[in-house]
Amino acid sequence: MYRRSFLKEITLFAGACLVPRIHYGMEEATIMTVAGPIKSSDLKFTLSHEHILVDFIGAEQVNKNRYDANEVYNTALPYLVDAEKRGCNTFVDCTPGYLGRDVQILKRLSVASGMHIICPTGYYGAAKEKYVPKHAYTETAEQLADRWISEWRKGIEGTGIKPGLIKTGVDKGPLTSVQKKLITAAALTHLATGLTIGVHTGDGAAAKEQLEILASKGVAPSARIWIHAQNEKDLQYHIDAAQRGSWVSFDGVSKDSAKDHISFLQAMKREQLLHAVLVSQDAGWYHVGEPGGGNFNPYHYIFTDFIPALKENGFTQQDVDTLFIANPAKAFTVGVRTTAKNK
Numbered sequence: 001m002y003r004r005s006f007l008k009e010i011t012l013f014a015g016a017c018l019v020p021r022i023h024y025g026m027e028e029a030t031i032m033t034v035a036g037p038i039k040s041s042d043l044k045f046t047l048s049h050e051h052i053l054v055d056f057i058g059a060e061q062v063n064k065n066r067y068d069a070n071e072v073y074n075t076a077l078p079y080l081v082d083a084e085k086r087g088c089n090t091f092v093d094c095t096p097g098y099l100g101r102d103v104q105i106l107k108r109l110s111v112a113s114g115m116h117i118i119c120p121t122g123y124y125g126a127a128k129e130k131y132v133p134k135h136a137y138t139e140t141a142e143q144l145a146d147r148w149i150s151e152w153r154k155g156i157e158g159t160g161i162k163p164g165l166i167k168t169g170v171d172k173g174p175l176t177s178v179q180k181k182l183i184t185a186a187a188l189t190h191l192a193t194g195l196t197i198g199v200h201t202g203d204g205a206a207a208k209e210q211l212e213i214l215a216s217k218g219v220a221p222s223a224r225i226w227i228h229a230q231n232e233k234d235l236q237y238h239i240d241a242a243q244r245g246s247w248v249s250f251d252g253v254s255k256d257s258a259k260d261h262i263s264f265l266q267a268m269k270r271e272q273l274l275h276a277v278l279v280s281q282d283a284g285w286y287h288v289g290e291p292g293g294g295n296f297n298p299y300h301y302i303f304t305d306f307i308p309a310l311k312e313n314g315f316t317q318q319d320v321d322t323l324f325i326a327n328p329a330k331a332f333t334v335g336v337r338t339t340a341k342n343k
């Protein structure tokens with residue numbers, strides 16, 4: 001740890017004197033977890049969109065006194081340990097602020113389970129903006145971005161724990177003005193931090209509009225993950241987004257959705273676009289406000305059923321490794337991606 005930061009300082013110093021814009025001293029590709037940075041090559045099998053804890057009460061009432069942190073920890077830990085035993089080594093918790101994000105619980109779970117956990121900065125503007133805090137209506141995109149950039153620079157809520165992605169959300173297109181502002185703030189945050197932007201998205205039209213906003217700030221499509229692409233049934237939207245360089249995430253894998261997911265993936269494979277696809281379950285979680293956290297949907301379906309089903313439907317082990325190892329390692333690697341530099 002000491003050696004790494006020492007090297008960074010040296011590189012920064014050399015960069016300042018000799019070679020401007022030397023990637024800010026980052027000597028190797030990095031992914032940010034709740035326990036600190038790891039190398040992209042440390043990331044193995046990844047569940048790229050899941051949840052530990054969600055509180056649906058709304059932005060005005062959400063707070064950490066609404067649940068017992070030890071109860072959340074004790075409830076979630078066995079599920080994470082189970083996923084780890086099945087071969088998962090990285091887990092992306094997609095709960096942003098004002099929806100129950102609690103990074104201290106995530107860090108405790110990471111230490112106890114041995115799982116790398118990635119958490120987000122950003123605000124969720126879907127669900128008719130129920131989870132958008134009031135200040136997002138009065139502040140500019142620049143001011144919102146400053147708040148998120150500060151979480152990256154100083155850590156979240158005084159913990160020193162840093163986000164590994166920007167998570168935001170919009171409903172179906174066309175986007176509302178505050179949703180547009182959130183995407184603009186995400187673009188600005190990306191340019192300052194290199195964090196990837198994951199957007200919960202209502203439909204293909206909304207996904208397309210996001211790319212236009214990102215492009216207006218010079219952010220490349222490869223900086224964006226289209227979350228819940230399975231909500232859009234018109235395959236052409238998936239294909240167009242992936243061809244433009246965006247990540248396309250089919251993340252609601254379950255017993256009920258498996259057939260649809262396999263056909264989406266078959267289409268992407270036919271188009272030779274599997275390299276742009278992420279797959280996860282959007283499973284979990286401790287439901288704040290329900291006794292004992294309510295019904296916790298476990299994380300094992302992908303391992304027990306979905307991967308065997310993929311194999312029965314013509315997918316190779318190499319395809320599986322692309323979807324669950326190579327793609328997440330690329331998607332969550334921190335690095336500024338601009339249209340000018342073409343990645």
Ligand SMILES: [Zn+2]
Binds near residue numbers: 049050282
């Ligand atoms: Zn989710």
